[in-house]
Every structure is written in C-alpha cells, then in structure tokens.
Amino acid sequence: MSNDSSKLELAGKDYDLQVMRGTIGPDVVDIRKLYGQSGAFTFDPGFTSTASCESQLTYIDGGKGVLLHRGYSIEELSEHSSFMEVSYLLLNGELPSADELADFSYTISRHTMLHDQLRGFYQGFRRDAHPMAIMCGVVGALSAFYHDSTDISDPEHRKISSHRLIAKMPTIAAMAYKYSIGQPFLYPDNSLSYTGNFLRMTYGVPAEEYVVNPVVERALDRIFILHADHEQNASTSTVRLAGSSGANPFACIAAGIACLWGPAHGGANEAALNMLREIGTPDKIPHYIERAKDKNDPFRLMGFGHRVYKNYDPRASVMQKTVREVLDELNLDDPVFEVALQLEEMALNDDYFKEKKLFPNVDFYSGIILSAVGFPTEMFTALFALARTVGWVAQWNEMISDPGQKIGRPRQLYTGPTARPYVPVEKR
Ligand code: SDX
Numbered sequence: 001m002s003n004d005s006s007k008l009e010l011a012g013k014d015y016d017l018q019v020m021r022g023t024i025g026p027d028v029v030d031i032r033k034l035y036g037q038s039g040a041f042t043f044d045p046g047f048t049s050t051a052s053c054e055s056q057l058t059y060i061d062g063g064k065g066v067l068l069h070r071g072y073s074i075e076e077l078s079e080h081s082s083f084m085e086v087s088y089l090l091l092n093g094e095l096p097s098a099d100e101l102a103d104f105s106y107t108i109s110r111h112t113m114l115h116d117q118l119r120g121f122y123q124g125f126r127r128d129a130h131p132m133a134i135m136c137g138v139v140g141a142l143s144a145f146y147h148d149s150t151d152i153s154d155p156e157h158r159k160i161s162s163h164r165l166i167a168k169m170p171t172i173a174a175m176a177y178k179y180s181i182g183q184p185f186l187y188p189d190n191s192l193s194y195t196g197n198f199l200r201m202t203y204g205v206p207a208e209e210y211v212v213n214p215v216v217e218r219a220l221d222r223i224f225i226l227h228a229d230h231e232q233n234a235s236t237s238t239v240r241l242a243g244s245s246g247a248n249p250f251a252c253i254a255a256g257i258a259c260l261w262g263p264a265h266g267g268a269n270e271a272a273l274n275m276l277r278e279i280g281t282p283d284k285i286p287h288y289i290e291r292a293k294d295k296n297d298p299f300r301l302m303g304f305g306h307r308v309y310k311n312y313d314p315r316a317s318v319m320q321k322t323v324r325e326v327l328d329e330l331n332l333d334d335p336v337f338e339v340a341l342q343l344e345e346m347a348l349n350d351d352y353f354k355e356k357k358l359f360p361n362v363d364f365y366s367g368i369i370l371s372a373v374g375f376p377t378e379m380f381t382a383l384f385a386l387a388r389t390v391g392w393v394a395q396w397n398e399m400i401s402d403p404g405q406k407i408g409r410p411r412q413l414y415t416g417p418t419a420r421p422y423v424p425v426e427k428r
Pocket of ligand 1: 302308356
C-alpha cells in the first residue's frame with residue numbers, strides 16, 4: 001500500500017496527514033493522530049466520508065455499479081458460482097478446488113443441526129412473532145449452548161463458530177417459519193445442498209417426501225450469493241463494532257441481525273414488496289412517485305437509492321433477470337412485476353431521481369422472487385440475514401485477525417449545557 005502526505009491547516013497550525021492508497025478505490029487520509037496533535041475531532045455522522053477499517057473482502061465502485069468479492073465480479077459469481085463456493089471465497093480469499101469445496105460443504109453440513117433444547121426456546125415466542133425477532137433471539141442464545149467455540153483468541157474456536165453460524169442460519173430461519181404456521185420442525189437432510197436443505201426444512205412436512213425444485217433451488221442460491229457481503233454497510237459495521245469489544249461471535253451476529261431489520265437496510269425487501277402491492281396497478285405509479293419526491297411526505301420508494309451506489313446496483317440487475325427466469329420457468333404471472341418494471345422506468349426518467357442518482361437496489365426485485373417461490377413477506381429479511389451471515393462472519397474474522405484492531409469508540413461534537421450546579425427540588 002503506497003502512501004503520500006497531505007496538509008491540514010487548523011487554527012493557524014499545519015498538520016501533516018498521511019494519505020493511504022489501496023489496490024483500487026478512493027485514497028484515505030489517515031487521521032488517527034489528528035486529535036492527539038490538534039485537539040480536534042473530525043465530524044461525519046452516518047460515516048458518509050469515513051473508512052472505518054482496511055479490508056480485502058469486498059470492493060464496491062458506487063459510481064460505476066461495480067461489486068467484487070475478493071476480486072471476482074458479482075455478475076460472474078452469480079452466474080457461475082454457488083453460495084457454498086462464494087462462502088468459501090469470502091472466508092479464505094481464493095476460489096476452492098473441487099476437493100476444497102467438497103470438504104467445506106461437508107463441514108458446513110455437519111453443523112446444520114441445532115442443540116435440541118433450542119427447540120423449546122421457540123415455544124416462548126408468540127406464533128405471530130416476526131421471524132427477525134426470533135432470529136435475533138435464537139442466534140444470540142447460541143452463545144448459551146456453544147461455549148466450546150466462544151474463545152475469540154483461539155483461531156480454531158473462531159473457525160468452528162464461523163462454520164456453526166453459516167450452517168445453522170437456514171435451520172433457525174426455517175424453524176422460525178414453521179413455528180409461525182404451526183407446522184412441526186424438520187431436521188436437516190444433509191444429502192441435500194445447502195439451499196436445497198433450507199427449502200426442504202421450510203416447505204417439507206413429515207407426512208410426505210419433499211422434492212426440491214431445481215429452478216427454485218438455483219434462484220434462491222443465486223439470491224443468497226447476491227446478499228453474501230457488501231463492504232462496511234450498517235449491519236456489518238455493527239458486527240465489527242460489537243466484535244471489537246471482544247463479544248462472542250454469536251452475540252455479534254445477533255447484533256448484526258438486529259441492525260439489518262431496519263427498513264432503511266435489510267428490511268427494505270419486505271417494505272418494497274408491500275409498497276409495490278399497495279401501488280397495485282401501473283396507473284397509480286405517478287401518485288407514489290410524487291409522494292416520494294414530496295419533502296413533507298415521509299414516503300420513500302422502498303428498494304430505491306443507496307448510500308454507495310449512485311448507479312444501478314449490479315445486484316438489482318441480476319435480480320431482475322432472475323425474476324423473469326423464475327416466473328417463466330414456474331409459469332407464474334405476478335402483476336406486481338409489471339408494476340415494478342414500470343415504476344423503475346418512470347423513476348429513472350424523472351429529474352428528481354436522476355439528480356439524486358437514485359436507482360433500484362438489491363431489495364427492489366428480490367421480494368417478487370421470494371414471493372413467487374412461496375415465502376411470506378415477513379420472511380424476506382430473515383433470508384437476507386441467512387445469506388449475509390457469511391459476510392458478517394468473514395468481516396468479523398478479518399477484524400479479529402487485524403493486529404491493529406482496537407475497541408471502536410467514536411467521539412462527538414458536544415452542544416449540550418456547560419457545567420452547572422445541582423438545584424434542590426424545592427428551589428426549581
Ligand atoms: C441495503 O449500505 C449497504 O451496502 C446496504 C445494502 C447491503 O447489501 O448491505 O446494500 C442493503 O440496505 C439497500 C438499501 C435498502 N433501503 C431502501 O431501499 C430504503 C429506501 N432508500 C433510502 O432510505 C435511502 O436511499 C438509503 C437509506 C438507502 C440511503 O440513504 P442515504 O445514503 O443516507 O441518502 P439520503 O437519505 O441522504 O438520500 C439522499 C437524497 C435525500 O434527499 P435530500 O434530503 O438530499 O433532498 O435522496 C432522497 C433523500 O430524501 N432519497 C429518496 C430515496 N432515497 C433517498 N427519495 C425517495 N425515495 C428514496 N428511496
């Protein structure tokens with residue numbers, strides 16, 4: 001990594017700040033010593049201009065709509081790879097050989113079962129509990145069952161807990177769905193693929209054999225690939241911050257799940273489909289576009305806009321193509337897809353959206369596919385969390401292994417009252 005220097009003048013004094021250059025992407029100004037030298041903080045609510053860490057996992061070029069995982073484009077990975085292979089790539093840095101992939105998939109498949117006492121944990125939830133509430137609770141509770149893999153200073157513990165989290169998320173998500181519809185849980189069937197196993201646990205019943213539909217399996221596996229990792233997004237930053245205190249990996253991933261739930265983040269896929277259904281027919285689209293542009297109306301086009309992408313989210317392009325494939329191959333027709341296509345068309349030709357560089361993001365089309373294959377909207381974000389777990393885990397491992405890592409502790413610009421004496425209640 002090459003370095004240049006830059007000068008900052010503050011209150012009449014000059015400060016030399018190193019400029020660090022990565023392999024691709026924007027340079028960063030190293031401000032680690034700024035407060036010590038100048039007594040001033042930088043100010044960046046929302047971290048719009050802040051690099052929180054160095055990473056080698058995922059690169060996004062928001063202006064060009066580029067997304068790379070360890071250098072491989074999301075277009076090629078979603079076309080040619082599998083979620084298990086992308087998981088191996090994110091965790092290990094290189095695409096696996098056939099034997100390496102087989103070993104990794106075998107290892108993951110041997111961690112798919114949950115400690116059986118956790119089945120009782122589900123009974124504590126109301127039947128109408130949101131699956132994300134269950135995911136937060138159950139994943140956090142894993143740290144009460146797997147004490148043999150919570151020592152984060154032990155690389156073997158980190159590896160086992162990483163594999164446990166990736167392997168058990170489908171089981172936990174499927175159980176959340178089964179619990180919500182009052183059907184019995186199905187145990188994993190390790191003769192199936194990672195995604196096929198999840199489909200069977202979700203839609204299978206003990207009363208009959210479940211046959212995985214290869215079209216649905218491939219589409220869902222591709223959706224998992226599209227959601228695997230995405231640089232330092234809000235939930236990943238949450239996982240890193242939780243991990244920086246030394247919290248165990250299960251607790252850190254539970255924190256990431258909680259953050260992902262928000263409608264501005266992973267909750268947008270559920271909100272986007274609900275919005276498309278509320279719009280209902282193409283003739284209603286102009287009204288909703290005007291609402292999205294109205295500063296006095298809190299309504300936003302869900303599935304549109306992105307902090308980093310100021311061009312088309314490459315994942316949305318793949319998702320749109322996959323919608324067509326799934327609807328055609330399942331011989332389904334969903335009028336909501338037509339609404340989505342026309343909404344996209346109108347928004348992309350509207351000056352407001354063009355000026356603010358608002359394009360469809362990963363959440364705009366995903367719900368149409370998930371709905372087409374039978375998932376209720378409440379499960380959409382749980383599926384996002386299932387897929388993003390490998391990214392969270394890979395980023396957590398990268399942070400723990402970074403010799404320079406320390407507890408994250410941002411400062412603030414204080415604008416509250418200055419020191420003042422306590423006033424007894426009788427004198428107030
Ligand atoms: C994900 O970070 C990641 O990588 C996240 C993610 C991942 O893989 O981890 O990609 C997943 O979270 C995708 C985003 C899903 N969220 C949504 O689809 C919700 C709708 N989108 C917005 O809430 C918004 O676009 C955000 C939250 C995604 C981004 O917000 P920013 O970067 O803080 O931008 P902003 O809110 O400051 O918006 C800039 C301007 C504002 O107008 P002005 O105040 O400048 O006049 O654009 C407007 C916003 O009002 N705007 C929108 C809009 N999104 C932004 N106006 C209408 N509809 C929208 N969707």
